[in-house]
Amino acid sequence: MQVSENTENKEFKPLIVAFCCNWCSYAGADLAGTSRLSYPAEVKIIRVPCSCRVNPMFILKAFEKGADGVIMCGCHPGDCHYSTGNYYARRRMTLLFSMLDYLGIDRARTRVEWVSAAEGQKFSLVMNDFAKTVTELGENIKLGDLRCKKQQD
Amino acid sequence: MQKTAGLIKKRVLELLADGTVTKVLGWKEGDFIYDVTPASFLSAQEADGLVYSSFCGANLSKYLISECKALTEGKILALLKPCDTYSFNQLLTEHRIDRDKVYVIGVGCKGMLDIEKIKAMGIKGITKVIDNGKELDIKTIYGSKTCKREDALLEKCLCCKSKNFKAFDEIIDPEPETKEEKADRFAKVSELEAMTAEERYAFWQEQLSKCIRCNACRNVCPACSCMKCVFDNPVSGVSSKANTDSFEEKMFHIIRAFHVAGRCTDCGECSRVCPQNIPLHLLNRKFIKDINELYGEYQAGEEVGSRAPLADFTFDDAEPSVVNERGNS
Ligand code: SF4
Ligand code: SF4
Ligand code: FES
Numbered sequence: 001m002q003v004s005e006n007t008e009n010k011e012f013k014p015l016i017v018a019f020c021c022n023w024c025s026y027a028g029a030d031l032a033g034t035s036r037l038s039y040p041a042e043v044k045i046i047r048v049p050c051s052c053r054v055n056p057m058f059i060l061k062a063f064e065k066g067a068d069g070v071i072m073c074g075c076h077p078g079d080c081h082y083s084t085g086n087y088y089a090r091r092r093m094t095l096l097f098s099m100l101d102y103l104g105i106d107r108a109r110t111r112v113e114w115v116s117a118a119e120g121q122k123f124s125l126v127m128n129d130f131a132k133t134v135t136e137l138g139e140n141i142k143l144g145d146l147r148c149k150k151q152q153d
Numbered sequence: 154m155q156k157t158a159g160l161i162k163k164r165v166l167e168l169l170a171d172g173t174v175t176k177v178l179g180w181k182e183g184d185f186i187y188d189v190t191p192a193s194f195l196s197a198q199e200a201d202g203l204v205y206s207s208f209c210g211a212n213l214s215k216y217l218i219s220e221c222k223a224l225t226e227g228k229i230l231a232l233l234k235p236c237d238t239y240s241f242n243q244l245l246t247e248h249r250i251d252r253d254k255v256y257v258i259g260v261g262c263k264g265m266l267d268i269e270k271i272k273a274m275g276i277k278g279i280t281k282v283i284d285n286g287k288e289l290d291i292k293t294i295y296g297s298k299t300c301k302r303e304d305a306l307l308e309k310c311l312c313c314k315s316k317n318f319k320a321f322d323e324i325i326d327p328e329p330e331t332k333e334e335k336a337d338r339f340a341k342v343s344e345l346e347a348m349t350a351e352e353r354y355a356f357w358q359e360q361l362s363k364c365i366r367c368n369a370c371r372n373v374c375p376a377c378s379c380m381k382c383v384f385d386n387p388v389s390g391v392s393s394k395a396n397t398d399s400f401e402e403k404m405f406h407i408i409r410a411f412h413v414a415g416r417c418t419d420c421g422e423c424s425r426v427c428p429q430n431i432p433l434h435l436l437n438r439k440f441i442k443d444i445n446e447l448y449g450e451y452q453a454g455e456e457v458g459s460r461a462p463l464a465d466f467t468f469d470d471a472e473p474s475v476v477n478e479r480g481n482s
Binding site for chain 2: 056057060061064077078084087088090091092093094095096097098099100101102103104105106107108110111112141143144145146147148
């Protein structure tokens, strides 16, 4: 059984998952908070030790669970706490996001941003902008349904 | 073809007789002449069943993983077509096989045939195929039929990588490099890229929904060589099956393609074995195309020891935003 909300007359609020590395971006998010800079409540932050920890499966899982947009944030290239983690992550995410786009997940629903611990302002700007983009795109298709037959109607 | 087959058999018998090799990996015929499967042969007597025909599309390199482990003495002889030697090198690069335990005979290849394509032409009851390199003279129980060879080629052979062997101990009957313009292997990928996201989703839903999760594409793939696989579920009691409805199950195709990204030699085996004719090569080739465009041309298996693009980086790699910047949809 499914309980469905009355979604009429309700403005669309996207669900956004943000993977933030512990050393820079998560600290940047913290700084945004302590500086009282706002970012949308729809953004759910998941803290990871390093951007390189983001297994592509995490992104797929987020989409499977109904995310409308997924963003990954890490230290600026060259500043990774583990020296080179974000360089590997950069290639991985580029290829994965390109593949998701190829499968039909609009490329604007995925993003990578480098946010340092001092960039609370940037964090808030990025999140607001991303939330705006995803809101405009509306509800996402279900990635998990790629293997289900089309509904006959 | 017949001549090549004869030469191969002669050489195989010699190597078995003088003890250079103790086991031979080749192909044997099943109930029908086009029903050719990989097989191993331990003696001259067994090697009588060895065939080399236009239906030897199967890439034997992956079998070397288990064969190398099981080998106690001598060497294993592997018959490899030029494209198979890329997979062989990739397996060497990943330390999955032991070069010293294998004796590679490179066998010339004109491109292998796809029986499905022949059957789709309405040709049934096939008893014999005479292949002169240009045309096929097909004998059936209803009479003879002919068709152009190129119309019956396997998908992977339409864009043959090379007629050169990337690894071998000796070569039998090599083919000259084809002069004609090869088909562009990325044509269909580009076509899909030009569609809108909705159209692409519809295309893939149509294709991937046909999947019966038989795991054939994974099992055949020389790049899929992990001992433990995320798609296996040991508690299910049925080996090689993931939980139905599990995350891995739903995302099977994306995960599979990503796991081999940068290591896939584009050998085309996955698409060849898929009983549902899902164009899996279009997923692999998307990754290959992106890698070539963003990080420089890379062919897995071209050289032993080359670094896979996803296990590598440069300081000035493209930012992921290139994905948003290119294309037109
Ligand atoms: S993914 Fe397909 S084309 Fe690539 S190496 Fe594996 S079987 Fe060959
Ligand atoms: S071979 Fe084809 S049907 Fe079988 S699991 Fe792979 S994609 Fe699915
Ligand atoms: S620790 Fe921040 S990206 Fe590696």
